[in-house]
Amino acid sequence: MIVVTGATGQLGRLVVDGLLESVPADRVAAAVRNPGKAADLAARGVEIREADYERPETLQRAFAPGDTVLLISGDAVGRRLGQHRAVVDAAKAAGVARIAYTSVLYADTTPLALAVDHRGTEEHIRASGIPFTFLRNGFYTEVYAASILQGVEHGAILGSAGDGRIASASRADFAAAAVAVLTGEENGDKIYELSGDTAWSLPELAAEVSAASGRTVVYRDLPHADYRQVLIDTGLPEPAATMYADIDLDVVRGALSPTPGELSALIGRPTTPLRESVAAILKEA
Template sequence: MIVVTGATGRLGRLVVDGLLEKVPADRIAAAVRNPGKAADLAALGVEIREADYERPETLERAFSPGDTVLLISGDAVGRRAGQHRAVVDAARAAGVARIVYTSVLHADTTPLALAADHRDTEEHVRASGIPFTFLRNGWYTEVYAASVLQGVEHGAILGAAGDGRVASASRADYAAAAVAVLTGEEDGDRVYELSGDTAWSLPELADETSALSGRPVVYKNLPQADFRRALLDAGLPEPAATLFAGIDVDIAGGALSHTPGELSALIGRPTTPLRESLAAILKES
């Protein structure tokens, strides 16, 4: 079985949809926190397994010998390392064949604060002895959806990244990479550094947003403290505001600009261009 954790999340559902195009539904298991939210997947023939990262007793029943497990990283920054450890421990106890983990670009060397949880998870997977594949995902273009929509409404996209560049790709691109690995022949342990084919800057993001929306949108670069304050004023919790303001400073230093081309090679096509992703964001708004 191919087991997808977090299968009702935005990335997980795209992965399951992609798997259904390549393998029979009865080879796919959706491991989810709330099985009731996966009724549509069950109707398609996908096996539903309860798996709550915070409840280890559910993880003990979520995996079977020989499974290939896609561990989609949780979103509780600061707590997810412990959550991931529980998943890995349960997978090892069950005798799974491989763990595929969604990590972050250059997890072992990046200055990004959110990478600490990913480094911890990667180390725990390595120590478990389970064969692994690390999908070190770069930035998702959809991360900027709120900024783009606010830019259209207010005429400005705020940040602290200066002219730093972001080699983003769409969520669908990263899902396609996971599907390729889960349905391919992986031999030994493997690490993929995944990012978009073309890096862009926040001023370019504002220009593209303006061109697509037909409304003037500019980029306003702020000192880190001022950007953090703007995020707080927009309603972000203090930890998130601090995290994202710090990420912008890291972007200015080039932390998310790398374009090794491994993502497009893995999925067999170019990654989704920025303009195409922005058009989809604006269309859905």
């Protein structure tokens, strides 16, 4: 079986959709925290397995010998390393054949603070002895959906990234990469550094939003402390505001700008252009 954890999340659903286009439904299992939210997947023939990252007893039943597992990283920054370790331990105990993990671009060298949990997870997977594939994902363009919508509403996108560049790709692009790995014949341990084909800056994002919306949208660059305060003022808790503001500093340092081309090579097509993603975000709003 191919087991997708977090299968009712945004990335997980796209991965399951892609798998169902490639393999019979009876080869796909969705490991989810709340099975009730996966009723639509069950109706399509997907096996539903309860798997709550914070309840190890559910993880013990989530995997079986010979499974190929996609561990989609959790979103509880600061707690997810422990969650991931519990998943890996359960997978090892079950005797799975391979584990693929959605990590972060250049996890072993990036200055991104959010990479700490990913590095720790990669280390734990290596130590487990399970054959692995690390899908080191760059940023999803959809991460900037809120900024795009606020830009249309207020005429400005705020940040402190200057002219730093971001080689993002769509969430669907990264899902396609996961499907390619899960349905392919991977031999040995493998690491993919995945990012968009073209890096862009926040001023360029503002220009694309202007073109797509028909409204004038500019990028307003703020000092780091001022941008952090803006995020706090919009309701973000201080730790989250600090993390997001610090990401812009890392953008300036080039942490998200590499374009190694491995994502487009893996999915067999160019990654989704920024313009298309912006148009899709505005259409869905």
